[in-house]
Amino acid sequence: MTSIAEIPPVVQSARAHGLKAVFQHARYVMRENPVTGFAFLMFLFFVLCATIGPWLVPHDPLASNTAQALKPPSALNWFGTDQLGRDIFSRVVVAARLDLAIAISSVLLVFAFGGLSGVAAGYFGGWTDRIVGRICDTIMAFPLFVLAMGIVAALGNTVTNIVIATAIINYPLYARLARSEANVRRDAGFVHAARLSGNSEGRILLMHILPNILPIMMVQVSLTMGYAILNAAGLSFIGLGVRPPTPEWGIMVAEGASFIVSGEWWIAFFPGLTLMLAVFCFNLLGDGLRDIVDPQRRT
Amino acid sequence: MDRRTFLKSSAAAVGGVAAPAVWSPSKAQSRQETLLIVSESGPNNLDIHGVGTNVPGYEVSWNCYDRLISHEMKTGPNGAPYYDRDKFKPELAEDMNVGDMSATFKLRKNAKFQDGSPVTARDVKWSLDRAVSVGGFPTFQMKAGSLEKPEQFVVVDDQTIRVDFIRKDKLTIPDLAVIVPCIVNSELVKKNANPKDPWGLEYTKLNTAGSGAYKVTRWTPGTEVVLERNEQWASGPMPKVRRIIWRMIPSAGNRRALLERGDADISYDQPNKDFAELKGNNKLRIISTPYSNGIQYIGMNVKIAPFDNVKVRQAVAYALPYQKIMDAVLFGLAEPMFGAKAGSPLEVKWPQPHQYNSDLAKARQLLAEAGYPNGFETTLSFDLGFAGINEPLCILVQESLALIGIKTTINKVPGANWRTELNKKTMPLFTNVFSGWLDYPEYFFFWCYDGQNSVFNTMSYQSKQIDGYIEAARVAAANNDTAAYDKSVKDFVGLAFTDIPRIPMFQPYVNVAMQKNVDGYQYWFHRRLDYRALTKS
């Protein structure tokens, strides 16, 4: 016979065990896959740059110094200076905050809208499913970059609109994933159990199904964050990027690109390298997360 | 096809493409007679009378059509050939006789259109009628020289045409030598016109129908224009280059690479930095000429507070980082329009430098006197179509204005919207370029400062006083009263400088880079290339 008082410790330990298992699995994956470990360290580094970078940089990222324009990397300016003599190292570090902000907020936005509507579509089926499906089909039929361009050109080139455009073109990815995962789970045991214990449909959706598919969605998050940064860079190249003089990796690469032929390679190279490392790190991290979340589907 | 052969054949196709692809073929003989020009954008219409023809389209029109008259050449400020504003030479006309209220032109007898039909006075009348009637830019340009009504163009006989003046205007004859009054093959175009399109604009949009030295033989919009020499051209010495291939290369870096590797013969619209550096190496011929009658300026909308206050405008004029812009943005390739010696007299010319200079103490003092000791916030707009100059320029201006407390947000306006934004006249602070084809100060001021408030008066500046000076200069010019003219020009330039609704910063350069074996470049008021004079050895 078990007394009621005995139950909580069991649950607690099961939970602790579960967490520990995940943690152990993660450690196992990291050890097995040094690449993921490396990506994770890089990610921490970028987060660090974004949070405390602005206080660490040696120069004011916005201050011009025309006497020092177009200087190659040196002890004073580690990444050299641009056309107006601004310190590229400082600009690259400070830009991390904006770039991560663009990536994270666009992903959060699409995560919320795409995830919710996808789960609803998969769970309820019927009209909800058809509407969400149509929206996805329509967006997918667009050449995505041109859709993003159109949105930013029409609404104006502000950071908010870049975020919105990126979120919209990623919508089908999230909605479809959430839909198929929710669809699989709508008849699962735990859902039936929740329904029998008197939960409303909305509550089942939000409290039971959604948490269940979160881990799989997280993998997508990491992959699309990289894409969001690339997308912003592409928009900068055709003149639809953020307002000057705000430092942003994409716009720095786009502006520096015209200096490559004349030999000032550092203007585009360092922001380009940083941008590449960030996207690279998000992509590798996504792969690694997939391994942790879903060991069977290791790719 | 079954699946086995499908897989095999796709594998074969894969093999074909993956082979290394590095050959560098050249066809030497045709290179000698052909000139390869690269630029960022190309024409959208081959006829300058068309709706919305862009600037590259003007170049096609200039080379494929003749006008009655053109300009002689003189030696320019940089030693290169430069059009002579005051000397005209016959083109389709072999003789020009200017009377008090009319001018009579006799046409060349041997002049033929490119389809072989002779050029007659009826063609000339039809073409000039067309220019004053189609509306839009061509009609506007004709009006600038008091050419407004078809009745002004009278056919005297097959070879003779008379242009009647509706008023005395010094700009009438110069206006007949700009690009717009080009002579079109009226019979050919009329055949391709219809009641909805009486002037045949649809036909001339895609085909050249002139008597000019070149004709367009192939045109892929956004990609390429190919022009061949007209072997029957009678209006001047036969051009040396048989074929012009004009390719659009959007990336400035790639255009520079093409030049430096010797693959392209001519490139213009390169960034200033490229020209500054290419001047240094001796592989290329670089010619820089200041824009005639043109300046880049910072404009302030005088209808919007606080720029309605002259002291605020003067404070801004003292706060601009002129020299920094000259060095870091323009790489020295422009004429400074600032920092004239204090107390030095005004000249009778435009553009000319003003006496403002970067002087932050004075700027702060003026701003305080105006009642803004702590500055204010505003928006600084620029045209993204010219981002190469405008963006760094605005960043420097923003930084410099922040030092006297004026906080600005930079607003990038896409090229397509720039004109709309200018037209609305709601931008408080902006940078822009204006230049006039007709190189006369009163012409510039009439469009940019006059109270009629044309689209070019981007500052919404209205002053009875300046209107009076401009009108006086126009009347004096028409009557050849030099003393009165000189005084009026000095009056309006002086007032523009003290009231300073627009702050001239510099006179930009037209830069052209070409291979050493290419010669004969001429500067024209329209700043585009004249293929007829080019040679390649």
Place this chain on the structure above:
Amino acid sequence: MLTMIARRMMLAIPSIVGVIVVTFLLTRVLPGDTAAYFAGPAASAQAVEEVRVKLGLDQSIPVQFASYVGDLLRGDLGASLTTGRPVVTELAARLPASTELTLAALLLSLVIAVPLGIIAAVRNDSWVDHFTRIFTTAGVSLPVFFTGLLFVYVFYFLLGWAPAPLGRLDVFYSSPPEWTGFFLIDSLVAREWETFRAALAQLALPTITLAVFSLAPIARITRASMLNVLASDFVRTARAAGLSGGTVVMRYAFRNALLPVITTLGMVFSFLLGANVLVEKVFAWPGVGSYAVEALLASDYAPVQGFVLVMAILYVLVNLAIDLLYGVVDPRMKVEG
């Protein structure tokens, strides 16, 4: 088969209608005043209005939409204001350039990524596996325009290996007689070997730029799918029956692993068509992408609408083709509507 195709087409109609409506609305929200732009630098307010009437832009949005749809049904996509030509003609002339480039990149990418994926799967968790992962991920981590400009700088400007980035053919070649619009095929058909070489040389750099960008998804899916198949019973049986490793991998495993790869191709193709827009701008490639970008920035509605429509139709067709390909690769698959 034909009914299947017809049914698929019917199913695609709603999303194409969606694309038409969204594009139409989006282009009308573009901030530029087309009439002011085309009225020229010196136009008075009255002149701008005249141009507006001439362009039909004075009508209300629903009326404009109705006339647009009416034209569309007659196969008229309108005319571009910037280039002055009918959009249909321009798209038809430019589409082969874009598809030739995209297909070439897709092929190149397949040739590199599929073997890499197979080796990575066979040598799972070895250094080859890690290398493949890092190499392909790095490729997708750089903005394409940057890779393109870098390639031009290194291979044209510095080394001189690649020809001048002047578009599809060097200036002094004339394009081969048109048959498919693909220069590589047309020049072969016409037996113009010189032209073929020149076209191939021009195609090389943009193709590599695009291919680098698409290695990752193909390699990743090949590896995953191979891993699945290698772990399956029939492969184990084949190995147990004493068949050599190479035979097992190539003849049995790879063929079965091909299906998911083909499914991914559709996605990669439309992804590449999007990336094309930037690559075309870098290499002065006369394709539909650069055309659409220019038009969008000039608030020139018709080409943008036409481009998006054509891309949407192409997308549907490609997916249809891939479903058909499914049937060819695996006869067991019954294609359904």
